[in-house]
Amino acid sequence: MALFLSRVLTLSGRRDNARFFSSLPQFPYLLMGGKKFGESPEGKIRKHRLFDPTTEETVYSKEKTIPKKLNGQPLVGASQGWIASLENKDLTVHITDVYKPWLSSSKVISLPSVGFKPSTHATRVSFSSSDPVQDDFSVAAKFDEYRLSVCRPCWDSKWTHIETAYSLLPASDLMYSKRDKVFYFTSFKGNYMASLDLSNNFEPEYQHLRLRNLPKIPEVGWEMLDKCFMTHHLVESPSGELFFIKWYTQCIHKEDKDGDLEFIHSNTKRFMIFRQDGMSKDFCYTEDIGDLCIFLSKSEAFCLSASMYPRLKPNSIYYIGPRLGSYDLASGTDRPFTFDRLGDPSLVRTPFWLHPTDPIA
Numbered sequence: 001m002a003l004f005l006s007r008v009l010t011l012s013g014r015r016d017n018a019r020f021f022s023s024l025p026q027f028p029y030l031l032m033g034g035k036k037f038g039e040s041p042e043g044k045i046r047k048h049r050l051f052d053p054t055t056e057e058t059v060y061s062k063e064k065t066i067p068k069k070l071n072g073q074p075l076v077g078a079s080q081g082w083i084a085s086l087e088n089k090d091l092t093v094h095i096t097d098v099y100k101p102w103l104s105s106s107k108v109i110s111l112p113s114v115g116f117k118p119s120t121h122a123t124r125v126s127f128s129s130s131d132p133v134q135d136d137f138s139v140a141a142k143f144d145e146y147r148l149s150v151c152r153p154c155w156d157s158k159w160t161h162i163e164t165a166y167s168l169l170p171a172s173d174l175m176y177s178k179r180d181k182v183f184y185f186t187s188f189k190g191n192y193m194a195s196l197d198l199s200n201n202f203e204p205e206y207q208h209l210r211l212r213n214l215p216k217i218p219e220v221g222w223e224m225l226d227k228c229f230m231t232h233h234l235v236e237s238p239s240g241e242l243f244f245i246k247w248y249t250q251c252i253h254k255e256d257k258d259g260d261l262e263f264i265h266s267n268t269k270r271f272m273i274f275r276q277d278g279m280s281k282d283f284c285y286t287e288d289i290g291d292l293c294i295f296l297s298k299s300e301a302f303c304l305s306a307s308m309y310p311r312l313k314p315n316s317i318y319y320i321g322p323r324l325g326s327y328d329l330a331s332g333t334d335r336p337f338t339f340d341r342l343g344d345p346s347l348v349r350t351p352f353w354l355h356p357t358d359p360i361a
Contacts, residue, residue: 026102043067054311061101077125078299078352118143126174130357179240190232210282235301242276266322299352
């Protein structure tokens with residue numbers, strides 16, 4: 001524990017003569033990037049640019065200091081409102097809550113070196129706690145196609161790399177279940193779901209993903225979906241319900257009059273969501289998740305009660321991938337947000353929804 005505490009860096013909020021703004025309310029913001037406003041002995045001073053799904057507008061955080069140790073580091077994932085970055089030289093992983101716009105002070109936790117250069121373009125991380133400074137927490141990460149990497153920072157001086165029986169590509173999500181106290185992830189094509197209990201052993205347990213009550217779609221509809229790119233996601237509701245999500249996106253290209261490719265973009269064709277049955281553990285198709293809304297991005301998926309966050313739409317999925325938008329599960333209506341000043345979503349280098357895990361959630 002003493003070794004772990006030595007890895008924690010605490011940064012206080014800026015309260016000097018520079019422009020100071022009150023913290024934003026605690027909402028599920030999308031991190032879009034930021035602007036540099038200067039430098040201090042501790043690091044660069046920036047404002048973070050965020051998308052507020054409740055107003056569908058861009059907002060800016062107050063000025064925050066990004067510590068020097070994070071300069072130039074690629075962001076490799078997010079979980080519980082914390083964002084992980086990777087040091088390019090020694091491959092040390094840092095996690096920080098500096099991007100949470102509702103906090104006045106921030107922390108950076110340094111984890112051991114991964115030991116190898118991540119080989120996937122879609123890294124994923126998951127934390128077992130939203131307060132890793134106070135709690136004895138665990139981290140699971142996907143840095144390689146056939147290996148799951150885990151670390152218990154209070155106890156481990158290095159990462160443990162676990163060979164998986166199935167490919168973790170394409171974007172196989174990781175999630176931590178507060179209900180079951182295990183990490184979950186899916187295999188390639190979503191045929192299997194695996195659980196990893198670090199308190200018991202370091203061997204994943206696999207089970208076949210049984211889907212029931214599939215939607216009634218015409219054969220031509222299934223043929224269209226078969227041509228789409230599909231990702232799989234697992235998410236747990238605040239009450240402990242487990243959902244499995246299929247996200248279908250379609251690539252669209254346009255040619256000019258000479259037959260040359262003019263542009264390529266993708267759009268969301270459909271989401272399918274399945275709720276786990278508490279008895280059989282099968283996943284049953286549903287178009288009604290009640291007051292809940294789900295957030296999908298490059299961060300760990302999360303689920304909120306819409307009634308706790310005014311103007312969030314219940315029974316919806318908020319997403320960023322090729323585009324940024326929301327999807328109404330009852331009607332099957334996809335509504336991309338107007339980007340205006342946000343730019344092309346494919347150019348967003350930090351496509352992470354920030355989970356509002358502090359008091360209100």
